[in-house]
Amino acid sequence: QLLGDQLDLRRLDGQRGIDSGTARHDTQELSRAVARDQLRVHYQPIVDLRSGRVDAVEALVRWQHPTRGLLTPDAFLPLAEAAGLVHIVDRWVLRTAVTSVARWRRLSPSLRDLRVAVNISVGPFLDEVWAHEVQDVLTATGLPPAALTVEVTERSLSSTSPESLAALEVLIRSGCHVAIDDLGTGTSSLALLADIPATELKIDRSFVQSMATDPRRAALVRAMACLGSELGLDVVAEGVEDRRTAEMVTEVGCTHGQGYLWSAPRDVSGLLTLLLP
Ligand code: C2E
Ligand code: CA
Ligand code: CA
Ligand code: CA
Secondary structure (H helix, E strand, C coil): CHHHHHHHHHHHHHHHCCCCHHHHHHHHHHHHHHHCCCEEEEEEEEEECCCCCEEEEEEEEEEEECCCEEECHHHCHHHHHHCCCHHHHHHHHHHHHHHHHHHHHHHCHHHCCCEEEEECCCCCCCCHHHHHHHHHHHHHHCCCHHHEEEEEEHHHHCCCCHHHHHHHHHHHHCCCEEEEEEECCCCCCCHHHHHCCCCEEEECHHHHCCCCCCHHHHHHHHHHHHHHHHCCCEEEECCCCCHHHHHHHHHCCCCEECCCCCCCCECHHHHHHHHCC
16 A cells, blocks of 8 residues: 555655755655554544534644654645655544544443544545545544544635535435535635535634634624524634633533644654543
């Protein structure tokens, strides 16, 4: 599998004709990072606002760089995206996170119902072949489809292909969840919400964070939560950093919250320390 990805990478690298020498160097380094086991997954809890319990964790990629230290996605994902390599990172994170969460559910009664969310970049690789690969990973690890959420950003969905929409349909039909991520930051029309197969909305933290001080943003959060509940979707408020905001997002009808109030993303041992009794 890894070897296949490596070959894929070289071909893509040549095809896209990356012009700057530095970019080429960084790209080669990134493609080796997967093979050299330098990628990591950190996990951030997503809390059910009614019960106050951790319902799911979002998998967030990190790169343990040999000289630059632990890098967050903004330091390397844009490059991966430009080079057409991001699907390799996404596949690795999906496989790693699903395998881990399936194991935690088996090993610990208190994590029996834990769900996991992974981020997927929308692109030519998001097609039905990919959807079947996801199903194969679920089958191989024994994670039930209902325990997986695939997050795709609103921004990327506005220019998506029929193949990608079909792939998301396949996942939903098989019982997986699909979340529209960073809602409010794209330029898509409301019609998107009618057309995109989704089971969940995630309101971007730029709205949530300023809601306590900005009545207009608060009104938009309320409207998005309302839209979600009318469409029968779960609504996650991102970037909740304090109690007051948690109360406000609960009042306007968000079903879930995520943010530093509960926890920043953590490595595996940090997460398990938080979640295990
Ligand atoms: P995202 O999907 O919106 O993920 C949430 C980001 O918000 C994370 O940043 C998280 O650390 C940060 N965050 C969470 N709670 C709070 C809070 O209360 N306050 C503040 N200020 N920030 C908070 P991170 O880990 O740096 O990830 C950045 C973005 O990179 C993610 O945004 C996601 O779009 C992308 N990303 C991460 N992992 C992957 C991946 O495996 N594949 C793809 N395609 N994208 C990924
Ligand atoms: Ca996300
Ligand atoms: Ca988000
Ligand atoms: Ca965001």
